[in-house]
Amino acid sequence: MLFGFLRDTVRLKGIILELAKRDYQQINQGSYLGFIWNYLQPLLFICVLYAVFTLGLRQGSAQDGMPFGLYLLSGMICWLYFAGNLSSITGVIRSYSFLVKKVDFRLSVLPFVKLLSSLLPHALLLALLLLAASLNGLPIGLHTLQLLYYYLCMASLLVGIGWLTSSASLFVPDIRNLVGLVTQFGLWLTPIFWSTSQVPQGYKWLVSLNPVSYLVTGYRDSLSGSHYFWERPQESLLFWAINLVLLATGTIVYRRLKPHFAEVV
Numbered sequence: 001m002l003f004g005f006l007r008d009t010v011r012l013k014g015i016i017l018e019l020a021k022r023d024y025q026q027i028n029q030g031s032y033l034g035f036i037w038n039y040l041q042p043l044l045f046i047c048v049l050y051a052v053f054t055l056g057l058r059q060g061s062a063q064d065g066m067p068f069g070l071y072l073l074s075g076m077i078c079w080l081y082f083a084g085n086l087s088s089i090t091g092v093i094r095s096y097s098f099l100v101k102k103v104d105f106r107l108s109v110l111p112f113v114k115l116l117s118s119l120l121p122h123a124l125l126l127a128l129l130l131l132a133a134s135l136n137g138l139p140i141g142l143h144t145l146q147l148l149y150y151y152l153c154m155a156s157l158l159v160g161i162g163w164l165t166s167s168a169s170l171f172v173p174d175i176r177n178l179v180g181l182v183t184q185f186g187l188w189l190t191p192i193f194w195s196t197s198q199v200p201q202g203y204k205w206l207v208s209l210n211p212v213s214y215l216v217t218g219y220r221d222s223l224s225g226s227h228y229f230w231e232r233p234q235e236s237l238l239f240w241a242i243n244l245v246l247l248a249t250g251t252i253v254y255r256r257l258k259p260h261f262a263e264v265v
Contacts, residue, residue, distance in 0.1 A: 015105075016109055016112055016113055016116065017116070019096075019110075019113045020112075020113045020114075020116035020117040021117075023113060023114065023117035024117040024118075024120065042077075042080050042121065042125060043125070045076075045080070046073060046076050046077070046080075046125075066138070066220060066223065066224050067136050069132075069136075070129070070132060070133055070136060070138070070223060071195075071220065072192065072193065073129055073132065074129060074216070074219045074220045074223055075190070075191065075192035075193075075216045075219070075220070076192060077122070077125045077126060077129055077219070078150075078154070078212070078215050078216045078219045079186075079187060079190060079192055079212065079216065080122075080125075081118065081122045081154070082154055082157075082158065082212055082215065083183040083186065083187070084118060085114055085115060085118055085158050086158060086161060086162075086165075086179060086182070086183060087179060087180070087183060088114045088118070089110075089111045089114050089115075089158060089161070089162035089165070089166055090162070090165040090166055090169055090175065090176055090179045091166065091169065091176065092110045092111060092113070092114055092162065092166050093107060093110060093166045093167065093170060093261065093265070094166075094169075094170060094265055096110055096113075097265035100261045100262050100265050101262055107258070107261070108163065108254065110162075110166070111158060111159045111162035111163070111166070112155075112159070114162075115155055115158060115159075126147065129223070130144065130223070133223045138223055138224055138225070141225055142225075143221065143222055143224075143225035143228065144222055144223075144225075145222075146218060146221060146222040146228065146229055147219065147222045149218070149229055150215055150218035150219060150222065150229070153214070153215060153218070153239065153243070154215050156243055156247070157211055157215075157243050157246065159247070159250075160243060160246035160247035160248075160249070160250045161246055161250065162250070163247075163250030163251060163253065163254040164246065164249055164250035164253050164254070165179055167250075167253050167254045167257045167258070167261075168253055168257070170257070170261060170264045170265065171257065171260075171264060186210070186212065189210060190210055190212050190213055190216055191207065191213055191216060191217070192216060196213070196217075208235065208238055209238075209242070211239050211242050211243065214235050214236070214238075214239040217232075217235070
């Protein structure tokens with residue numbers, strides 16, 4: 001299915017881009033500010049958290065060699081993209097129920113539509129983050145290109161989880177509530193406000209089991225240039241092992257449930 005997904009993505013690229021464009025335009029449609037909320041909401045959320053932790057709680061010391069502000073912002077930008085897409089991809093098949101009975105359309109590419117429709121606000125936040133990093137003495141360099149690698153890592157992780165949750169949630173509505181719990185508690189279980197160096201050595205393996213921790217750390221490495229992804233071989237192997245398991249599980253669940261989609265949407 002993975003090779004079929006890539007082949008269908010190329011074959012249906014025009015339709016995917018059009019669906020992503022419409023999805024982007026329909027977000028917050030009908031409000032006065034419209035698509036501006038796509039940028040304003042995450043910016044305000046990040047600013048509030050930044051103010052709370054740097055001014056209110058006075059957590060201003062450097063973390064892992066980075067100013068705390070950049071440390072917090074890089075983790076939040078990564079998490080917001082992941083959590084937002086996890087929630088939307090879980091309901092993507094029901095959102096595009098009119099395509100379920102079209103035999104010439106591969107529903108497996110729908111998660112990619114959500115990833116593309118939310119990419120522009122994410123790219124803008126990353127651009128602002130790179131600007132802030134440059135102003136704080138962390139200039140753009142070869143290490144910055146790692147952002148592309150870590151984005152592809154996040155996209156593949158979301159696709160695997162998306163096949164699983166979007167298929168299963170049609171038959172078990174509680175899946176959506178479970179995803180909501182994951183996004184709610186995952187924010188605090190991922191090293192966004194805290195550093196893995198604060199975790200006792202005997203418990204660090206628990207943090208490694210959270211694949212988003214790898215992504216958040218990678219975003220920070222892409223800013224600071226402290227590590228390249230190949231300099232973290234154990235973390236990379238564990239992430240891809242978890243990712244492949246999720247892709248395989250998502251593939252199996254999607255294939256087995258797909259023939260019954262039309263009965264429940």
